[in-house]
Amino acid sequence: MLTLKEITDLLKENGLYKEIIIDGDWYYTVPEKAARAEVTDLSYDSRKVSDGTLFFCKGLKFNPEYLASAIKEGATAAISELVYTDKLDQEAQSTPQIIVTDVQKAMAVIARHFYGCPDEKLELIGFTGTKGKTTSVYFTRHILAHEFGPVVGQFSSIDECVDGKNFIEAHLTTPESLDLFRMMKEAVDNGMKYLAMEVSSQAYKKSRVYGLHFNIGVFLNISPDHISPVEHPTFDDYLWCKSQIIVNSDTVILNRDMDYYELLAQKAHELGKKLITFGSDESDADYRYHGKDHGYFDVSTHNDNLPEVTGEFRVMIPGHFNYSNALAAITVSAQLKDDTSDFAQGLKETKVPGRMEFLKNNAGMVACVDYAHNYLSLSESFKFMKHEYPDGRLIVVIGAAGGKAESRRKDVGRALSEYADVAILTSEDNFFEDPHHIDETIKEHITNPNVKVIINVDRVAAIKQAFEMAKPGDAMFMAAKGREQFMHEKGRDIPYVGDYQLSQKLMKEYDK
Ligand SMILES: CC(=O)N[C@H]1[C@@H](OP(=O)(O)OP(=O)(O)OC[C@H]2O[C@@H](n3ccc(=O)[nH]c3=O)[C@H](O)[C@@H]2O)O[C@H](CO)[C@@H](O)[C@@H]1O[C@H](C)C(=O)N[C@@H](C)C(=O)N[C@H](CCC(=O)O)C(=O)O
Numbered sequence: 001m002l003t004l005k006e007i008t009d010l011l012k013e014n015g016l017y018k019e020i021i022i023d024g025d026w027y028y029t030v031p032e033k034a035a036r037a038e039v040t041d042l043s044y045d046s047r048k049v050s051d052g053t054l055f056f057c058k059g060l061k062f063n064p065e066y067l068a069s070a071i072k073e074g075a076t077a078a079i080s081e082l083v084y085t086d087k088l089d090q091e092a093q094s095t096p097q098i099i100v101t102d103v104q105k106a107m108a109v110i111a112r113h114f115y116g117c118p119d120e121k122l123e124l125i126g127f128t129g130t131k132g133k134t135t136s137v138y139f140t141r142h143i144l145a146h147e148f149g150p151v152v153g154q155f156s157s158i159d160e161c162v163d164g165k166n167f168i169e170a171h172l173t174t175p176e177s178l179d180l181f182r183m184m185k186e187a188v189d190n191g192m193k194y195l196a197m198e199v200s201s202q203a204y205k206k207s208r209v210y211g212l213h214f215n216i217g218v219f220l221n222i223s224p225d226h227i228s229p230v231e232h233p234t235f236d237d238y239l240w241c242k243s244q245i246i247v248n249s250d251t252v253i254l255n256r257d258m259d260y261y262e263l264l265a266q267k268a269h270e271l272g273k274k275l276i277t278f279g280s281d282e283s284d285a286d287y288r289y290h291g292k293d294h295g296y297f298d299v300s301t302h303n304d305n306l307p308e309v310t311g312e313f314r315v316m317i318p319g320h321f322n323y324s325n326a327l328a329a330i331t332v333s334a335q336l337k338d339d340t341s342d343f344a345q346g347l348k349e350t351k352v353p354g355r356m357e358f359l360k361n362n363a364g365m366v367a368c369v370d371y372a373h374n375y376l377s378l379s380e381s382f383k384f385m386k387h388e389y390p391d392g393r394l395i396v397v398i399g400a401a402g403g404k405a406e407s408r409r410k411d412v413g414r415a416l417s418e419y420a421d422v423a424i425l426t427s428e429d430n431f432f433e434d435p436h437h438i439d440e441t442i443k444e445h446i447t448n449p450n451v452k453v454i455i456n457v458d459r460v461a462a463i464k465q466a467f468e469m470a471k472p473g474d475a476m477f478m479a480a481k482g483r484e485q486f487m488h489e490k491g492r493d494i495p496y497v498g499d500y501q502l503s504q505k506l507m508k509e510y511d512k
């Protein structure tokens, strides 16, 4: 519980407070009666408001009717950047409206205190990067849980875990600050000691992690992505947002092989951060991997001031990039536990739903279901497929999201041109866009005339088509949806069977 006085004081301390409006009158000092009002819950969704809730008016699609409805449901007060007095009837105007300079930051600051600063009671590990966040979080949780028991929580784009054993489907890579701090409190209440979480560039852009301090922050890689009117206007903005993890972490772990390494290392140095690097054995990283076949790789340590990790490890998720993701997780874990002898076990047990999952049958059919959807991940995954299945065709079922990351359409076309033999272009998360238009744009960017291009916007039919045309030796690749069982379509989540689930069924049907 917080009083309105405590809330406005917090906002003042953080330079976010402007004024409070009650019955059309504007105040800087909160009037006595309002100051004592108690906030017993927080919400940014009018449909979840009840007596005692502090309601946050936020979002691109925010409508003042939501505020009126929140007040009707019993909101104690509302917080917004805009003044909505003229949109409310006389009675509703008696509910205090706190006006702030930035509602997203206000929400983070208030949520953190409302939930008792749970971040201070957890060893927080944040992962950012264009690709590999989810996989690295999974690797880290498995290694740490193997070492310390079920005291490791996880926030990933697939699922969230606040008790070390139960997993709830996630809707964002990094939750809204309000949900983030609420779940952190639950994690603390459940006895969690560690939390491994993904930190998207949007999380910094939208202040979802405002005021959040990481014990360890990892930057995995960077490549142009998420550039669109609703995400980042430029690559520079995307990189800058991601680089905020350096500012907000005690120990910074950087991939020595990544683009812009020097820039990020300079930033870490100037900010006085402890910098640790990992990379391939061709780099001068502190921790290095040497990739072998079948998921095996060796690790060596090249800095006497750091805990030593040596020996052979194995990952059960295909793709050479997973050596790098795994070493990131090993590097993190080695800073938390000196004896690293058991790390290999935790790592080996890690599976990530919908990431490089292979399905095969007795008819010699092979399908890989994966989440790759930008140039970096597609080109790496396709390269791996070509290496593993050099004799047949690579048949790819793929689309691109509507309404965001528009540059991906060109990148998908480029990756297909470089590696695919057959491209079946279909729907992904279309949002409000016509999938035909998205697929035509991808097609325009497939410059290699040897790629057979088919457009089939019905994703189920497209996957069936891949199975129908696959011959022994060919490999199918279903991109971008993994095991997800919904499609974002016109503002709603439409149920979808799932690439993995459908492919599994078809594998059985085609089995001999
Ligand atoms: C651009 C962006 O960050 N958008 C997110 C943001 O939306 P928003 O704040 O603009 O809110 P909105 O959807 O316009 O809705 C307005 C507000 O009205 C409220 N409302 C709505 C209806 C009602 O009856 N009453 C009511 O109060 C809603 O609760 C909301 O607070 O907050 C919403 C939840 O509060 C998110 O669902 C939404 O994510 C959208 C769907 C999204 O796709 N975001 C992507 C770009 C994203 O954030 N991706 C990154 C991953 C990137 C990566 O892979 O690296 C992520 O972290 O997930």
Ligand SMILES: Nc1ncnc2c1ncn2[C@@H]1O[C@H](COP(=O)(O)OP(=O)(O)OP(=O)(O)O)[C@@H](O)[C@H]1O
Pocket (backbone or CB within 6 Å): 129, 130, 131, 132, 133, 134, 135, 136, 157, 173, 198, 220, 221, 319, 321, 322, 324, 325, 354, 355, 356, 370, 371, 372, 373, 376, 377, 378, 380, 381
């Ligand atoms: N280090 C890497 N480099 C290139 N591609 C990668 C790397 N790690 C994973 N991938 C590819 O990217 C896909 C997504 O991986 P993962 O979910 O771990 O990344 P992510 O950063 O969480 O992605 P997103 O931001 O899209 O949720 C994988 O299925 C794989 O194809």
